[in-house]
Amino acid sequence: MNLILASGSPRRKELLSLYTTDFTICVSDFDESGVTAPTPAQLVEKLARGKCLAVAKDHPGAVVLGCDTVVDVGGEVFGKPHSVEDAKRMLRALSGAAHEVHTGVCVSDGVRTESFVDSCRVTFFPISEGEIDAYTATKEPYDKAGAYAIQGRAALWLDRLEGDYYTIMGLPVSRTARLLSRF
Ligand SMILES: Cc1cn([C@H]2C[C@H](O)[C@@H](COP(=O)(O)OP(=O)(O)OP(=O)(O)O)O2)c(=O)[nH]c1=O
Numbered sequence: 623m624n625l626i627l628a629s630g631s632p633r634r635k636e637l638l639s640l641y642t643t644d645f646t647i648c649v650s651d652f653d654e655s656g657v658t659a660p661t662p663a664q665l666v667e668k669l670a671r672g673k674c675l676a677v678a679k680d681h682p683g684a685v686v687l688g689c690d691t692v693v694d695v696g697g698e699v700f701g702k703p704h705s706v707e708d709a710k711r712m713l714r715a716l717s718g719a720a721h722e723v724h725t726g727v728c729v730s731d732g733v734r735t736e737s738f739v740d741s742c743r744v745t746f747f748p749i750s751e752g753e754i755d756a757y758t759a760t761k762e763p764y765d766k767a768g769a770y771a772i773q774g775r776a777a778l779w780l781d782r783l784e785g786d787y788y789t790i791m792g793l794p795v796s797r798t799a800r801l802l803s804r805f
Contacts, residue, residue, distance in 0.1 A: 623805065628677035628688040629792075633773070637793040638687070641802065650688065652676040662694040663739045666726030671737055674728035678735075685731045685805045691792045693768030694722040694741075700768040709758045709769040716768065718748035720782075723768070725789045727798050731805055738801065740794035742785030744772070749779050767792075 625645035627638055638645060650673040657672065659665035674688025693700040695715050703709035715721075721744055728737035757776075763769035770776035772790045786794045 624681075624684040625802070626677055626681055626684045626686045628673045628686050631689075631792050633791045634689055634793045637788055637791060637795045638798070640795055641799040645687075648677050648681070648686075650674075650676040654690075662692055662697065662699045662722070663724045663726075663741060665699060666690045666692055666724045667728070667737050667739050668726070670726030670728040671735070674730050674737075675735065678730045678732050682732050685729060685802070687798070687802070688728045688730075689725060689793055691723065691725045691767045691789075694724055695719075696721075702765060702767060703763055703769040706758050709763045710754050712769040713749055713754045713757065713763070716746050716749070716770065717754075717779075718746065720745040721768070723785075723790045725792060725794055727794065727801065729798075729801050729805060734805075736801060736804070738797060740786055740789045740797055742783065742787070742789040744780070744784075744790060745782040746776075746779040747781045753779075 627647050628650045630649040652672040659668050669690035670688045678686040700712045724741045726739050762771050762774045788795045
């Protein structure tokens with residue numbers, strides 16, 4: 623199988639490598655701005671599909687994997703923070719509360735396209751203003767949906783997790799492996 627990961631995310635590369643190391647990376651030029659959907663879960667599915675099909679159209683015969691992750695706080699979508707203030711706003715909203723992380727996964731061979739959304743519910747302990755200041759002064763929040771990395775220092779805020787941990791990191795690897803094995 624000529625497998626292409628349509629993602630520039632180092633986490634997705636690492637997680638896909640648990641299934642196979644026989645793949646190449648081709649980051650899509652899909653324009654995510656202006657894409658809307660009725661719910662955050664439908665949004666990630668649409669974005670994953672957009673990234674996947676943008677690469678698939680230029681690579682006939684390949685199997686292409688595209689993904690997207692957002693944080694959902696009571697229906698409000700948090701993508702990657704645009705600034706330090708934006709990151710602080712997100713972390714204050716996540717402090718001492720539960721939120722959902724949705725990851726959309728889409729696989730296409732150019733003929734057949736299949737997708738799914740996996741969601742994980744995350745509850746954080748209260749996060750102090752001092753912790754928010756210290757965290758947003760590091761690089762960690764800025765390339766992550768919701769301004770945190772559960773695999774990084776945000777692990778220290780985790781109270782409860784209901785679902786697949788790897789969905790938070792951007793690739794629900796067990797369900798993705800099952801989908802890929804059908805191609
Ligand atoms: C919440 C959370 C997100 N993330 C990451 C996963 C994704 O890489 C990123 C969400 O951004 P995405 O827009 O889903 O993906 P990306 O821009 O990194 O990569 P590409 O579009 O090329 O596929 O946030 C973590 O690594 N840890 C976390 O705890």
